[in-house]
Amino acid sequence: MTSATTGRRGAARLRPLLAPLGVAAGTGALFAFVGVIDPNEPGHYPACPFLALTGLYCPGCGTLRTIHALAHLDPVAALGLNPLTVVMIPFLVFWWGRWVAHAWKSRPVPLPHPAWLWVFIGVVMVYWVVRNLPFGAFLAP
Structure with a gap:
């Protein structure tokens, strides 16, 4: 077996990993960018269009500031800005790891049962409504 054959086999083995590694690189770049460019300072990022139009918080409101807080190793502040994002990160890491293992x-990659998608959508919808009600004000960013 020649080194060229071995090199092609190695490249062919790594090819399925390009997509999950690309997602990891993009996510790392996003965390680095948001960690450096503070979303708490006005003018760096656009405002949430849903908040601007309705005055209500969407499920994603506070996510940029949450990522900034996590990039600065402040999980308490991150939980105060968007707890759903903080809670979802371990699940996303799990699914990414599963993707890498299968690649x-x-x-x-086997897809989860569709019921899990409906559960996730339900959790997001309940979170969206509750964070805009008076008793759910602790969920607001």
């Missing part, structure tokens, strides 16, 4: 074995 490494060159197997397709």
Whole structure:
């Protein structure tokens, strides 16, 4: 076996990992960018269009500031800005890890049962409503 053949086999083995590694690189770049460019200072990022139009918080309101707080290793502040984002990060890391493991074995990633998607949508909708009600003000950024 020649080194060229071995090199092609190695490249073919790594090809399925390009997508998950690209997502990791993009996520790392996003965290680095938001960690450096403070979303708490006006003028760096656009305002939430839903908040601007309705005066109500969307499920994503506070996410940039949450990422900034996490980039500066301040999980308490991050939880105060958007707890749903903080709670979802371990799940996203789990699914990303599963994607990497299946890509490494060159197997397709099995999708979760559709019921889990509906549960997630339900949680987001309840979070969206509750954070805009008086008793849910602690969820507001």
